[in-house]
Amino acid sequence: MNDIQPPYIKIQDAHCAHDKRVSCGNCRLNTICLPISLHLDDIDRLNNIVQRGKPLQKGEYLYRAKDTFDSVYAIRSGAVKAVSISETGNEQVTGFYLPGEVVGLDGLASDIYTNSVIALETSSVCEIPFNRLEELSLQIPTLQRHFFQLMSREITQEQQIITLLGKSSAEARIASLLLSISARNGRRNLSTNNFILPMSRTDIGNFLGLTIETVSRIFTRLQKNKVIAVDKKEIVITDMDSLQVIAKGTD
Amino acid sequence: MNDIQPPYIKIQDAHCAHDKRVSCGNCRLNTICLPISLHLDDIDRLNNIVQRGKPLQKGEYLYRAKDTFDSVYAIRSGAVKAVSISETGNEQVTGFYLPGEVVGLDGLASDIYTNSVIALETSSVCEIPFNRLEELSLQIPTLQRHFFQLMSREITQEQQIITLLGKSSAEARIASLLLSISARNGRRNLSTNNFILPMSRTDIGNFLGLTIETVSRIFTRLQKNKVIAVDKKEIVITDMDSLQVIAKGTD
DNA sequence: CGCTGAATTGACTACCCTCAACATGAGTGG
């Protein structure tokens, strides 16, 4: 129970989450964003190329679509969303990224980012210049392997989102999103039943292909059915089993 | 006009598309699936690790979800679909892959494939053993770079699918799929207006999150509106501009 | 020739979107 935060204490308020002086070697998140298998010396070499800037404030851009690509970023605290803007100007949220997760992998393909990344709350990130990472990957085979795996994981996760959007029910989509956030909190040793949503209803709706009204209605319905308790952005999962059944769909 | 096939002649029936003796150096598709920037010697080294087996028949599996990962595959002729199966047994088509495109990148993340890949018609593939590719990438920096880019392209394409599924209209989804296939045919110097759909209506519906009936209705509606002409699997785009407007959505 | 699977078309229904009104809370300035 030592580092599980009650949900009303924001994660990023924990004492050292924004501390620039954290190194990869002693970062709490290194089992998530780093290869566990890296040799200690190699972790140091990676740590040396990582740049840690000042935290982003809510609403600030980490980078914008069409910016020239030069770095990937590991989220260290807070939360961000990735947004792609279609030719018609419509925004589409393509993903939410929590601490330990990496954004910017979309930029490699054509040397410019295809998404914009925006902070949902005060967030700090580790910038990893890609050409440095690329050089290092040639020298450290396990780092190359790890980076391949990181990108592959992004691919499989996006395929899960495609599967999610393919299935019809709005209730199932919301349930899946809640379970996803719950599981990702679990990986960071935070409560899986009890957390603060970092994103707005609008962002949730945009991400899941639903309107804000539908999102709101589903939340109240799930609450009526005693599956979750909602208080603004605070979520308590009161019936995990039911939520999983709903996420899988009733067909 | 020399290698553009009329649409009623199936692509894979072209004289040498299934020929095992094609090498990476003289393959028509190498500008798509290979780094154009590779040195000739390096292309040879890559060619030496590529394995070309006998063609897959329609319905045959290239690999199955949960098989151990050891190779990625470039499609040389024909077409395949990637399918992920959820815990409830529901199938979800996560993508269609045409000649020059690469499948299997989902397998790196956890050493097993997360999708199954199934031939939609007679198809031949180039198998690229991943550990050999990995070694070679350490020796040829531009190959490492290319492979990173290949994975990044997969990520951005899947984000486009997420955007597609996020927007509401069924008509827009179908229009986008047609335009996608059209553009990919264009890259291979095939007709962009005039092609055979390799997949069934069921697959299209599954991929786009629509029922087969809706897919059918949209096709007939687009035909009534003189945007396309449909004859079973043969598509003729008669009004490309309108199709693009529909794909972007009328909002 | 009948069988099977794929596709089309129609009638009806349900879910979600649209439009609208209202509630809540944060921030600002009087």
Place this chain on the structure above:
DNA sequence: CCACTCATGTTGAGGGTAGTCAATTCAGCG
């Protein structure tokens, strides 16, 4: 302290799009 605005979220009523169920057509094939 209150009034005001603005952004965000909730709730309600009604309509439209796509799903469901069902019948029919069509092509391929033993």
